[in-house]
Each structure stands twice: as structure tokens, then as C-alpha cells.
Amino acid sequence: MDAFASSSQDIAARCQRRLADCGIRPTAQRMRIASLLLAEPQHLSAEQILASLRRAGARVSKATVYNTLNLFASHGLIRQLSVDGARAWFDSNVDAHYHFHDVATGTLIDVPVPEVEFSRLPPPPPGTEVEGIDLVIRLRKTGS
Amino acid sequence: MDAFASSSQDIAARCQRRLADCGIRPTAQRMRIASLLLAEPQHLSAEQILASLRRAGARVSKATVYNTLNLFASHGLIRQLSVDGARAWFDSNVDAHYHFHDVATGTLIDVPVPEVEFSRLPPPPPGTEVEGIDLVIRLRKTGS
């Protein structure tokens, strides 16, 4: 089942359901942020989200954007990425996957799990277990 | 050849040589930062380095620590890591390797390249080539 169904008019309805499933009250701001982010798999910064909503005429504050993103992330609706130290990226695709990172442009591209296979991985240290694997394949322009 | 030889008294001498090889003037502050960082493979934040040097009685400013770390990184003497969004970590091991990351404690542990084997990797998008692979294996305490 795909979290990003292709029908376009009822994104709001699906967002509302997903928030309800998490016990998150669907306020106007939260719905707008969810509708933007969960419309398709993408990577957005807090600032981009704020700018996009403001451009669309929404009344949202920076604090609410951050609060909401942290709230969503804590409920597993989105995932926070640390690819460069400069700022956080919020990934609306929470299925396991990896990333290409174009260092020059900053672009992030999803890499589906089946495209990477590990034939060998180290055992986690005693007393610990693997929570997840973050794989970033850094890209540069081909020097032809 | 190991960048971290085990003789202890001449760390300074080796640092001086490594700076000279990069054409970096070996000032007092740079030597202290290099001696601390390059003494062994480790992961330190700018703040940790500053605190450690001050504790040892060195006269160093925060600006110089940052300037120096950036300078070292740009010459490939150290590597800057982005594992959590909170701050940058500076890795004195510049040989290719991966990391374990204990999310609870923040601890980073090196994973040597031979302990990971990829049997499948996606081709880089057209016009790009792989610059490097950042692999972070996130760990949590075992829930026994």
C-alpha cells in the first residue's frame, strides 16, 4: 500500500486520517503542512515549508512549522535527515530507503532498498542492536 | 602506513610534518589542535576541542578553532561528519571507513571498510559519479 496515492483532490482526507491515526489534532496549520509534505515523496527544509505555505496565503508562524515537523517526526509521519550540517531536511517518505546526495546542488534523491544489497555487515557491539542504516551516496558532476 | 604511529613523545613532530606537507604554517594554536586531534583516531566537536585546549592551559579562541578545523578539513587532514543535525563532528581518521552511531549516547565508532561489503549499488544518475559513501549504522540499547 502506498502512502502517496495518486488521487489529488483528497490529499487532505488522507492527511486527516493519518493525523487521526496518530492521535494528532488536525488543526488548520498541521493540515496544510501535512498536505504539502505528504502529497508526494520529497525532501523539504523548515524554511522551504514556511515559504511555500506563506506564498500560498497560509497564516503560519515559523515556530508552528518547527513544532509541527518535530511532532510529525516523533510520530513517524516524516523522517528528519542530517546530510549536511547546515540544516535539517524532512523526508515525507518514511519507508526504509537510502539517498543520493548531489553535493554541488544539495539535491537529495531516494534510493529504494532493493537497489542496495549488503553482502557483509559488522555485528553491532554487545548490548546494542541495529536501529537503522543511513546510507548517503555522495555525487559530484562527472569530470568528462 | 599508519597516520597514527604509536610513539607518544613525537606526536608534535609528526603533526608538524603533516602540516608542512600541506603547506600550512605550523602556528602554536594549529599545532595544539593537530596534536590533540591527530594523536589517535577520534571524533571531536569544535566545542570539545576548545574546552580540552583551554583545560590544558592553551590560549586559543573559538574563532581559531573553527578556522583551523575548516582549514584542516579542506586539506584532507581531518573529515567533517554530519551524523546528527546538532553539531559537526571532526574525524581524525581520513581513511575510508564507516560508522556506528549510538543514538542514545551520541557515541561514534569507526567501522573499517572490509567489514562492509556491497553486493549491489545503484548506478549514479547520468552526468554524475560517486564521490563517496557515507554509511551510518544507528544503534540502540538492546531491549532484552
Next chain:
DNA sequence: TTCCTTGCAAAACTTTTGCATTAAA
């Protein structure tokens, strides 16, 4: 009402920068 959410501004943090002073070659 009662509790939760929002917005604003200020604060907190990390990192960078401008500029006068100091140290290195």
C-alpha cells in the same frame, strides 16, 4: 471552561566574519 495550539519575540546554539592586534617568516 479547560486544555491544546498558535504566533511573536526573544533566547539558545553553532558557526562565520570584520577588524584591530599579534606572531611568523
Next chain:
DNA sequence: TTTAATGCAAAAGTTTTGCAAGGAA
């Protein structure tokens, strides 16, 4: 002496927080 590095303080950028006001149940 000439050039580059340092320290300090201020600035810049991102994220968090305190608190009064607003909205939902």
C-alpha cells in the same frame, strides 16, 4: 618588514522556548 594568523565581539543562520492570545472540545 611584510604577510598571515589570532582573538574578540558581533553577526548570521537554524532551531527552541516563554508567554499571551486564540481556538477546539
